[in-house]
Amino acid sequence: MAEFNLIINGVGGQGLITLLRIISLASQKEGYDIKTSELHGLSQRGGSVEVHIRFGKKIYSPLVPQGKANLVISLELQESLNGLHYSSPKTHFLINQYKTPTFTKDLSEKEILGIVKKISKNLFLIPASEICQKELGSEVVAGIYLLGLAFSKKLLPLKSDSIISAIKKIIPEKYRELNLKAFELARQSFSSKNLGG
Amino acid sequence: MEEILLNKPGKKIILLGNEAIVRGGLEEGVNFVSTYPGTPASEIGNIFNQIAKKIGVYFEFSTNEKVALEAGIGASFAGLKTLVAMKNFGLNVALDSLLPFCYTGTKGPAVIVVADDPSCHSSAQSEENSRFIAETAHIPVLEPSDPQECKDFVRLGFQISEKYKIPVIVRTTTRVAHQKMPVKFDKITRPGNGVGKFVKEPKRFVTLPPRVLEQKKELLEKIEKIREFSEKSKINFQSDKKNALAQKFPMGIITSGISYLYVMEALKELNLSLPVLKLGFFYPLPEEKIKDFIKNFKKVLIVEELEPYLEREVERLAKDINPKLQIFGKTLLPETGELKPEQVILALAKFTGKKYKKLPITSYQLPKIKHLPRFCPGCPYWSVFAAVKKVAPKDTVFGGDIGCYMLAGTPAIAAQDYLSAMGSSVGIAHGIARTVKKQKTITFIGDSTFFHAGIPALINTVFNKSNPLIIILDNGTTAMTGHQPHPGTSVRTDSEYKFEWDQRDKSLLSPPLRSEEGDPSSLETKERPLQIEKIVAGCGVKNLKVVNSFDLKAIEKAVEEFLPKKETSVIIARGICALLRKHLPK
Secondary structure, X not given: OOEEEEEEEEEOOOOHHHHHHXXXXXXXXXXXXXXXXXXXXXXXXXXXXXXXXXXXXXXXXXXXXXXXXXXXXXXXXXXXXXXXHHOOOOOEEEEEOOOOOOOOOOXXXXXXXXXXXXXXXXXXXXXXXXXXXXXXXXXXXXXXXXXXHHHHOOOOOOOHHHHHHHHHHHOOHHHHHHHHHHXXXXXXXXXXXXXXX | OHHHHOOOOOOEEEEEHHHHHHHHHHHHOOOEEEEOOOOOOHHHHHHHHHHHHHHOOEEEEOOOHHHHHXXXXXXXXXXXXXXXXXEHHHHHHHHHHHHHHHHHOOOOOEEEEEEEOOOOOOOOOOOOOOOHHHHHHOOOEEOOOOHXXXXXXXXXXXXXXXXXOOOEEEEEEHHHHOEEEEEEOOOOOOOOOOOOOOOOOHHHHOXXXXXXXXXXXXXXXXXXXXXXXXHHOOOEEEOOHHHHHHOOOOEEXXXXXXXXXXXXXXXXXXXXXXXXXXXXEEEOOOHHHHHHHHOOOOEEEEEOOOOOHHHHHHHHHHHHHOOOOEEEOOOOOOOOOOOOHHHHHHHHHHHHXXXXXXXXXXXXXXXXXXXXXXXXXXXXXXXXXHHHHHHOOOOOEEEEOOOXXXXXXXXXXXXXXXXXXXXXXXXXXXXXXXXXXXXXXXXXXXXXXXXXXHHHHHHHHHHOOOOOEEXXXXXXXXXXXXXXXXXXXXXXXXXXXXXXXXXXXXXXXXXXXXXOOOOHHHHOOOOOOOOHHHHHHHOOOOEEEEEEOOOHHHHHHHHHHHOOOOOOEEEEEEOOOHHHHHOOOO
């Protein structure tokens, strides 16, 4: 693998930077060169957030160039549209079926998926927030659940050992079990019924 | 965070650019660190705040960047190794003290980190390019591209400062400061006992004519010596020595900072091999090295963000050595907004004439989705703005300032008719109130911003007799940049800070609202050594009320009472930041 380009987007407060830390640490464990980019500040207050993670043999730019994303993980449905800039027909989309108002003009689920499919047919819509709330009592770990799915569907070329050990290292003890459970839950649900859209 | 303190040379740890800056300071044995928080530089202060005591470094959040720099200047004069961090606008505030510091020079070495924010991801007031300071102040400026260089350049900055007795700026941008990569650790140097000694040297530390002109001359001589250092420095390097030496190429690229990474990405993408001159020094530039690079080229591409500073320098140098050289830069790349790798790929394709296939994506009109940031659930600002808007006349002029409450400018609240620099809401309100006849002027300013630059402007409204209503939003923290303490919160370290909140009036910590207006003094936070109401009263303001931010009725009443007044009025709306409340012990 020459390089892997990942975009994670959502809204402030959904734990994007934690996901970035886990995935970059896991890729470092596997010996890859890594570059990431994130934004801090007012964007935390419920606004659109996007992080870039790139790993491979030698990585220069911390930003994923236009059209070069291998995978887009959207923690909020409408934000998946902001991933399109980085996408090509080969890009996979893993989209949380969870919507928050933009306070400008909202688009319906049907409209959004219609637009995404114009660029890429490799699209999975998963009610991750709902599943995590129902099964684990907390929707905060929806991102980790989607990470588990990305891994199980072989959309993310990292080993489960590296990801699990990164979760253990990065998540504070108080929430560690919950996060590991979310990762495990995604793997089980993938093996029991082939989720997908 | 403990990882940043690991004393394991050779170990590679994934660090944010700002974390790497802290690590660079620790490896050089920095003694004294001061800052005022501002994104994208905020994490530097946050980390030092957490580790300073543990490692024996003095750290402070100062009231503003000018004061932070002055604290650093004092520490340097007393012989200590000093680091000061700020965002670009902070440099403007600090400017007045920075120039004389370059004239006097340093005693203990000093590095000043300045973070620019192209594209204004976290900046309201302008898309500032701090490079202007280099020529104005005659201060060396280093521009790292990635976290490894953040660490290395901070170290080099201290070494240059030590050798030439001059402060050094390390200039980052958002995509450098908030970039992560594995950074190779070197040994941490213990900072010593941190005790300074001021040795009197009036010729050195006093800038008074006629001495000041001699100092300028000495400074310019220093810069020429540093230029010689820059000529030889490894941080100004040619990426592909073999090819360049062979001079097979009629063209090359000059770049620096984050743009260098996009250039390397673009060369890889286009499968090109071209000589690249990467400049770690922005000032003083290695002019001979640049001349040597461009002398045999037909054309050169300058890849830099924002204004064409390098391009102009290359134009100047080319006149001498290669007048026919075609120079490309801002003709192919934008001057507004940060660069994106795809823009550099396209510019490079055009520059070299290499065919680049258009991506399928560019043939679609893609809708952009923007989730607007908004006040958090439980934020005390919701009720303040709701109450004020309810009772203020329609044509009231609402002044905004720098903080979370800038969100009053979003359509949902629409209570912000102007927004400028830190503290400026009050100064501008005075000018408006002094000028308009029937309209009312109400300004909003946060507690930390009030301490930063609001106080002189408040005094001016009293002294020059105007009548704006100034609402100080006191949420007990510097919220937007990540909950740093300020003079109104009384304590400096993280753990003490939390303790302080625990001791406070519990009625302020939670809605539901207090039903009775109550005596404003009951809302005083007696543990605070600096109480905003006492400062305001001390400035001569007679119309002063402290209200609970969650008490809509009390706010409405106070606004109605103060709006007809002929003198300056101040309402302090006090209520804790919702995010901070979440972290408090129950």
